[in-house]
Amino acid sequence: MTTATLSPDTGAAPGAPGHNQFALLKQRRFAPFFWTQFLGAANDNLFKFAFTVLVTYQLQIGWLPASLAGLVIGALFILPFLLFSATSGQLADKLDKRSLMVFVKRLEIGIMALAAWGFFGQHIAVLLACTFLMGLHSTLFGPVKFAYLPQHLSERELTGGNGMVEMGTFVAILLGNVAGGLIIAVPEIGAHHVGFACVGLALLGRFASHHVPPTPATDPALVINWNPVSETWRNLKLAQGNTVVFRSVLGISWMWFFGAVFLSLFPAFARDVLHGNEQVASLLLVVFSVGIGVGSLLCEALSRRHVEIGLVPLGAIGMSVFAIDLYFATRGLPSVEVMALGAFLSQPAHARVLIDLALLSLFAGLYSVPMYALIQMRCRPTHRARIIAANNILNALFMIASALVAGALLQMGFTIPQMFLVVGLANAAVAFYIFMLVPEYLLRFVAWVASRLVYRFRVSGDESIPTDGPAVLVCNHVSFVDAVLIMAASPRPIRFLMDHRIFRQPLLGGLFRLAKAIPVAPQSEDPGAYDAAFERAAQALREGELVAIFPEGGITRDGQLQAFRGGVIKILERARADGLEVPVIPMGLTNLWGSFFSRIEERRGERVAMVRPLRRGLFNRVGLNVGAPLAAPGLTPDGLRERVAALLV
Template identity: 55%
Template sequence: MSSQFKLMRERRFLPFFMTQFLGAFNDNFYKNALVVLVTFQAAQLTDLPAGVLVNIAAGLFILPFFLFSATAGQLADKFEKSRLIRYTKLLEVVLMLLAVVAFALSSVNLLLITLFLMGTQSAIFGPVKYAILPQMLAEHELVGGNALVESGTFLAILLGTIVGGLLIAVPDGPAWVSAGVVAVAVLGYLASRAIPPAAAADPHMKIDWNPVSQTWQMLGFVRENRTVFLSILGISWFWFYGAVFLSQFPGFAATVLGGDEKAVTLLLAVFSVGIAVGSLLCERMSGKQVEIGLVPFGSIGLTVFGLDLWWASPALEAGAAMRPLSELLAQPGTWRILFDLVMVALCGGFYIVPLYALVQSRSAPSHRSRIIAANNILNALFMVVAAAMGAGLLAAGASVPQLFLITALLNAAVALYIYTLVPEFLLRFIVWLLVHTVYRLRVEGMEHVPEKGPAIIAANHVSFVDALIIMAACRRPIRFVMDHGIFRWPVMSFVFRASRAIPIASPKEDPAMTRRAFDEVADALEAGELVGIFPEGRITDSGDIQPFRPGIGRIVARTPVPVVPVALRGLWGSFFSRKDGRAMTRPFRRGVFNRIELVAAAPVGPGEVTTEGLQAKVAALRGEWR
């Protein structure tokens, strides 16, 4: 995990991180101070009930994301991003000075107006916040950078919420809060001044100030890329899930755990730390690449531990009695609930970080900010629906644990729906499991695979999982040419179809299928895709590289593209190889976590490709280790 923390020492990332951290801290510092103030002093400040005021405050903060995200996305694409961030942070300073006046006058109306304006400032900052990351970071740093931002954001939310609630309750609390929010806003502005310039994506764009038409247009941008659109729906679902849990912590602490305000703080702290740790673990678990295979892993955890949280909760029903935190922690069942919350949050980190990185990496740079603005709009919509669902179910007589149960089951249904629409998520999950349970994969030279444009990967064929191993090592989707018999395997056929593999038969067996396969390979290469081929034509039964067949030459002659030689090492003798007879007949032949390697060399130009020369290169890469 060291590489992601190295970013914290670099000017291209640290000032931005601090700006984001301080902004998230200040939002929650002010918002929670206001909520606590109106909760305990509503009778002195206004005729409205405290509960109504709290819900009005929550609505006023989120409303600007509906109203102004469309405009914010345009601004972030049109103007240089570091300057826009500085102006946004300067606006925060002005708003915090307005908050000082509101606290001094004890004006609830002015405090709520300030909260609405803070939501507006956050809505403006949102698109530029995520759109600037791909400009500051290399692609292999995107996961680590997003992990730091997400973990820092949730810790800032936690700290801001705690500090705001504690500081407003001390003598002269409003004065202390006033001084604090101004000081943090000024620090955020100073941090923003050190952010390096980030060029405008579309400086000639004419801004449309109509939020309705622009919102619809931005959703159109999102729908152009099916994977990005469904990833944004997945992100929005996470905020739905998280909003349900976070909003119910006070009620859960009081009616289920039988705790006081400190119990609420404990639940919030556990959840925030879990999100932070899960986010930071993403880079190590994904091998520093955008690994969407972690998304199903995270969604499974969100359901499993959400269900266990419901299962564990009835044992701790405490009626109206309130217990101090020390007594609460002495109960064994409390630790199970805390463990479930940590794991829900940890899995949330695995789920959300790859999705954010995927949206950033696959969005068109010319309107990336507007796509992220559309994401913010959908996030806000899902959070409002979450609040409405929670309020409705609780009003209908459901308990807080039952609300957690319903949310966990909904998560399973939503996840299955998204993964059936985009099988790439499940495919990457299967591949990720393979290389993190059965094998320990070391990769060398995959930077030789072009990031864009057509190319062929040519590898030796040692086992039935060779294609999956290569998929795990490569950032780009690969369309493998494979034997039609293997392609139709009952279980693995899902993987092969999801990866759009190309089935092939020998000319003697089915000449029509052979022609179709070569035509499909040519179409894929002409479309700029990456094609994987095992030129031996079959899995080795001796461990040695078999003679390469002439098909690779025929493909390159028809569609001249570079060929990347790749060698697999260490798979001979594994469960999926044909050593000592049929494959997959002797489980745990070599145990688990076997060390294997994948090595790639510089591409061979299409004019230099020969069957013998390519075989010699792959054999040299493999060496003596079979």
């Protein structure tokens, strides 16, 4: 991953103590970019919503019926994502991203100047053309937007930065829609003021882009393929080459499918089910947007400022639970006259509807932000923008599919609450399918739950765990959940060498098989399996993975650190034979002795674990101290044990 830069205006290192996602708004490496994308999203939505209101309520256009206006405008805006995303991804990889942002903002000024003329003279054909051009503007900006962040933010800032961008985007969408509706409604001069507002926002966006720091091209030698069809196919194949990244792209696209169903049905849901007026429909949009923003911002706090994909299953569960509950919350609502906002809010039954909607969207924010961050972190830097372009293409296809499926279900006689039920159940099925295909999501979720709900887990020194490249992690062995807790501390998957007997445990054995842990049998018991285990560990290092080993050879039976065996040296020697000088990261787990998963109970003269549930209650403190990386040459088991022992003090 490209090294993040120091902030020129603060001098603070990324990820320094006390740093949080809001502090990014004070730094040049993030703030101008944030406001550039914020103003662009606001302008898109102000223009689109004002135009939709104009042709729906204020003008009678024979060749554009009011009932179709919203669909036509939405389709024209989405069309460039299908046609030009592949080309825009190439441009973002080949060119300096600041230069590309400046160009896109200049283009926006020209488009909005043309749109202002269209609003002044109510030239509908011109405004439709501008809708397509603004879609092109967003298509060009999309890959730049997400490829920019990993070049300026560290791994520890990536989740927070994405959360800020996601929050800003939905707030901008909300403000743009509200402003567009209010301005166009001004009698006689509303259309003129919309034109002025669009040009003004474009100028502000151009000003913000001027202050974005230079962001060098990641693949300047790239030869542009101008054929959108062949390049689109190539980008999709490129994304498919990394299984975790491609499944994440599919997961994000599904989230857009899910969200598009709700957003498209809000007006009819407010009118026909909730019996509210236009203000109620606007309230639903506000609640949905605020929920997404809050969920996006929560990601950093819930992830300990790492890319924590364990939040994705949590988000998927919440999305399904509250989408399904929204169906039940609307079943008993009486049929009444259309209500204004005040009357709607005075009905207690409507509180449950709004809470469901708020929590549904909050969990959607928890679901999407870690996926975006994972894609940015796991992509090759030279191909990052093209992968984002592939993501945008699939997003557009899924949103179109969402409209077609929703329309078909409505034609089949489904009610709107039944639509929410179907989508909630489908989300559960899709999420389960994705998590079975990519067990890393499920494993991280289990680790996240263990480190936050079973224990209060404190990690110190985790910046020493490398975010790329091979390394050997060495830790003391106190309990059956040591590996789960170490997983929770690492931003990357880990291959554990573990005693083969633990795989006989029904639950933990299944979990560690999903984690592709490597079973180790004693050499005296099975020499072939013993050698095969160390060869698999060496192969994992050759492939750039993290390998973890508990050198004591088993879980402590008295709470004390045992002697270290020579397995870790054997791994390092095999790596050195392959020409790899692999760093060793010492770790020390603290305060786990005496917990339910440690061998503290005595039965028939044996020390056993998992006998007394809640032995120390819930949320008891445990910790992991991570030491500085050690060079492999000269390391001995005794010397390594001393390093780990020092971390337990």
